[in-house]
Amino acid sequence: MAIYNERGCVSRRAFISGALSVGALSALALSGCGGSKQVASGSASDANAKLDSKQELNLDYTDLQTLDVNDIRNSNEFLVLSQVQEGLFRTFTKDGKDDVQNAGCESYDVSDDKLTYTFHLRKNSWSDGQPVVAQDYVDSLLRLVNPDNGFSYSYMAADIVGAQDYMDGKGSADAVAVKAVDDYTLEYKIVAPIPFFTAKLANVCFFPVRKDLVDKYGKDMANDYTKQVYNGPFVISDRVLDNSLTLKPNDKYWDAKNVKLTKVTYTVVAEEATKSQLLSSKQLDAVKATTEYTTKWQKEADAGKLVGVERPDVLVDYLSFNMHTGGPSGLMNNEKVRLALSLAIDRDDFNKAIFSGLYKPAYGLVPDGIKSGDKVFRDVTDEPLKAVEKKYKDKKAVVALFKEGLKEVTGSDDPKAVTFTILGQVTSTQDKNRLEWFQQEFENVLGVKVNINSQSESASFVSERNANNYDFYVMGWMGDFSDPVTFMDCWFTTSGYAKFMGGYSNADFDKDYDSLQTMSDEDERLQTYQRMEKNLVADHAGMAPLVYGVKYVFNQTYVKDLSLPQFGTDFEVSRTFISGK
């Protein structure tokens, strides 16, 4: 789970997979976008394509804060570290879907009780020639969960026996259930038979580390690429701080023969206009579009000059209601009021007015593409709010519901006497438009007054939020791995994320959440998730979903086999090649 980019707009630090967000989907100030949408799996794969003599790929990035896999923080670090280091798995895309392949491991066994995972490691070497052994994975995990290190992604390891206690300062490293059975056999024991443990282990934070070098170089390893060793398809061959980073193939890599690129260059490109120039002049080979240039590039893709790819992004935007105090209006603890607010939102109009229709209106919590067992959750689950909306087709019914709730709290049913406060961080016109859109929508539909509490800084936003000076605000949540739980586990009563989620608390939801801890049957889990989503979104309106994210990537036509995994890195380039530039 991860809340993302607090700045929520075109920031230099790019998209952040796993940072706080208020407002969520990035600033897109488009006018009348549309155009055809090509759904593809990444760039075209052509087994017979002839390789160009020059196999070089150019991408943009923002510089890394750290080269330390355990300390990974932002999407830019996933982008690079996933290519120079390797864990148990590597994710490619095939026919528009993630294709997770064994990488650091050749195979693995799961015990009958589904609590013990044994990985049989592949023979691979670090770039200094040392073998990659099971102990390197053990050292990595113990370092990740060591509370003295305070690594951001340590929570990902909470399923491993003893890890949570150690992180909480209650247990010891010895009690963490990870073991190197021999050099090439690695074993983890988990606390509950969760079906998504391997999906979690694919995260960069679990990648092996070389303890001898960590001890020798200490923090210099986090910043000096020459003091690092690499076990992935590439090694870092040059880095200019805050400017550019160059990769070359790792000749010690086990699958080196399938790595065709001879050079990958990441460059900091500050301006979108410049990015567009670079794309036009073929000096940039692929971009993830997050701005108004999406429309321009889509047109070029329609004209065959670029390849445009659209994939569901594993994130959802929603209105978070203040159930801690009921908000300045005092109404937010009333379910009818919350549901009326949720139903008053015209999601299509919101998507068109604010995002030029680039995203997808959301009537549930879990976005497209998230799997529950072997099923895609959204494919087998109707969005719960749609059914409710049918009952309240007439806006008068929504107003009646609102008045009913209002009367329960205040004894009066006059919406004119109600003033709501929407909190938001405003750093762009689009942020401002978004707040004003809600103001108008609620004033028009419900006849209430809406005040805008606008903050220009993320820190001041946080302090207003912590002081509960809001009735609702727009929040974003990005999944960390493919299982609905990544979206569920911030809504139970004692969740550490309650402060971001308005403090939703519901006994049924909590009971279902607890039952998940020991549930391994996939159908049962799916039904539980479905119940929980309905509970949160429809039955008790603990939040109001707005839009699901959509990822737009544009690449040059000569870039082949570029993978766009849903989680971790935006671009997996280890099988990519250039043909026909």
Add this chain to the structure above:
Amino acid sequence: MRPVARCRRLPGEGDVLITYAIKRFIMMLATLFVVASMTFFLLAAVPGDALTERTARLPEDVAARIYERYGLDKPVFERYLITMNGILHGDFGESIVHQGQTIPKVLAEKGPVSAQLGIQQVIVGVGVGLILGVIAQLRHGTWIDYLTITVSILLVSVPTMVFALLIQQVFAGNLGLFPVIGWDAGDLSYSVLPTLAGSFAYIASYARLAKASLADVTGQDYVLAAEARGLSSRQVVVRHMLRNAAIPVVTQLPMTVAMCLTGSFFIESIFSIPGVGQYYVQAVSDRDVTMVMGFTVIIAALYIVTIFVTDILYHIVDPRIRLATGSASE
């Protein structure tokens, strides 16, 4: 005003200069101290810090430990004393965001790039600006004059960033004459567009400065006298007018050079040039306090020292300028 033909050395003037220099030096240190202190407290007053985002999802005690490790858990005044003590000993500390990174390391890596670009910009900008300014004044009242001044007003009013993006699009994007972005100290083609973009502001200000200074000396007694002696207009301009008009330009120049060395954020970031400016602004947005403090103090020191040196030189070079002590003309 009558020009001073010759400087007579007044008794005790050397001592006055020394006293003045000492006073200015003390003032200089005081200014630096104030700048450093203000920067520190302003940074401390802004909500949030370099660790806010990083620790957002950590349990409170773990977050607290990280704050402790970077010393950000200490009260503001204590942090202030530690920081100032470090600066006094020339130690700005280590980056909070990029572990192991220090000011000397960053300066060694990025300083030469910013300096090269800056100096190129100044040479082109000041050179072209002066020539334009002189031509405008010599053709005073003609269309050349109006054109030059209009262009320089335009250049100074349009933000550097707009120009940079514009020439990037035209010369690198549409025409493909130069690389769109990047830097290679050995390959000048990378630096043509950034040099040009950064020189516009200098062209504008130096053209106006040259024209104004030249206008000041035009019609002065000594110019009329030179003309009356029958010197050719070329001789009058070169030997009498330009030499005197150069004083304001010369005094402006050290400041320009000092400023150009510290890099231009917009130019550096638009053209992805690995200079100090780009790093500095990133440090500000990351709230990387140690790096921001270090850069600010160094830049402030550079400016202040330049002003100090300029003042002293100014006095030595042009004795007409009296120190405001009152004692010099006794």
